[in-house]
Amino acid sequence: MKKFGLIGYPLGHSMSPLIHRELFKINNIDAGYELVEINPENFTNEFEAVKGFDGFNVTIPHKIAVIPQLNALSERAELFGAVNTVENKNGVLTGHNTDCYGFLRALAMAEIELKGKVLVCGCGGVSRMFAFETILSGADLTIAVRDADVEAGQQIVDEIESKLGKTAKLITLDEADGAFDLIINGTPVGMHPNTDACVLPKEKVQKAKAVFDAVYNPLETKLISYAKEAGIKFSNGLPMLVWQAAVAQEIWFGVKFSNEQIKPVIKITEEELKK
Numbered sequence: 001m002k003k004f005g006l007i008g009y010p011l012g013h014s015m016s017p018l019i020h021r022e023l024f025k026i027n028n029i030d031a032g033y034e035l036v037e038i039n040p041e042n043f044t045n046e047f048e049a050v051k052g053f054d055g056f057n058v059t060i061p062h063k064i065a066v067i068p069q070l071n072a073l074s075e076r077a078e079l080f081g082a083v084n085t086v087e088n089k090n091g092v093l094t095g096h097n098t099d100c101y102g103f104l105r106a107l108a109m110a111e112i113e114l115k116g117k118v119l120v121c122g123c124g125g126v127s128r129m130f131a132f133e134t135i136l137s138g139a140d141l142t143i144a145v146r147d148a149d150v151e152a153g154q155q156i157v158d159e160i161e162s163k164l165g166k167t168a169k170l171i172t173l174d175e176a177d178g179a180f181d182l183i184i185n186g187t188p189v190g191m192h193p194n195t196d197a198c199v200l201p202k203e204k205v206q207k208a209k210a211v212f213d214a215v216y217n218p219l220e221t222k223l224i225s226y227a228k229e230a231g232i233k234f235s236n237g238l239p240m241l242v243w244q245a246a247v248a249q250e251i252w253f254g255v256k257f258s259n260e261q262i263k264p265v266i267k268i269t270e271e272e273l274k275k
Contacts, residue, residue, distance in 0.1 A: 008059035102244025116181030127186030190221035
């Protein structure tokens with residue numbers, strides 16, 4: 001039996017084992033998936049425990065710390081300076097970033113195009129990835145942040161210029177106005193237990209053509225409910241969560257998942273979240 005897992009700290013209640021086990025079933029793969037908590041203070045020593053795994057995923061706070069332990073990085077992992085999937089080929093560890101592909105596949109599944117005028121809310125790790133993918137797709141990017149985060153937002157803008165040679169606009173969330181083709185929320189605003197919060201006021205959300213919210217607990221955030229009410233396309237973060245796991249397995253096993261195969265896995269994960 002092949003051995004896979006997730007490293008992070010603390011891990012608490014992770015959906016990863018459930019998602020990966022459901023994905024293993026699709027391709028009749030005999031594999032186990034476990035949670036491995038690795039204390040950041042003793043990372044190098046404790047990392048030895050997963051070196052023998054056939055592959056593993058990486059979550060907070062190890063997505064950057066894991067890089068010096070690896071032999072190689074994929075193009076996206078290098079671009080983002082963050083790894084969430086590691087492939088082990090005969091002891092050679094290669095770091096990948098499947099969050100970006102999870103995001104792109106989730107958009108495609110919701111028939112949302114990453115083009116035109118795109119507003120990315122937030123400046124954390126996931127917002128940074130959204131920003132880079134938006135620029136790579138050729139769309140016109142505006143990043144909106146809280147007043148306190150202007151400096152962090154500026155760092156992303158500068159990085160886009162230095163790494164990709166492109167420009168992005170930086171504004172505060174209060175300044176976000178006008179109609180966007182897509183609004184992407186990369187902040188935790190609206191996440192359980194603060195479910196009444198929304199990153200933007202209703203009237204601004206409803207001017208958009210589509211909305212993507214990285215939050216998946218609750219499944220319907222205020223942002224998503226505003227989009228639903230206005231009849232515009234939307235997706236919460238759950239398809240992205242499932243797809244990033246699916247792309248990890250595509251790397252590990254050389255398989256390819258279809259929307260039809262992934263939809264029931266999203267449904268099962270949804271049911272688990274509701275418990």
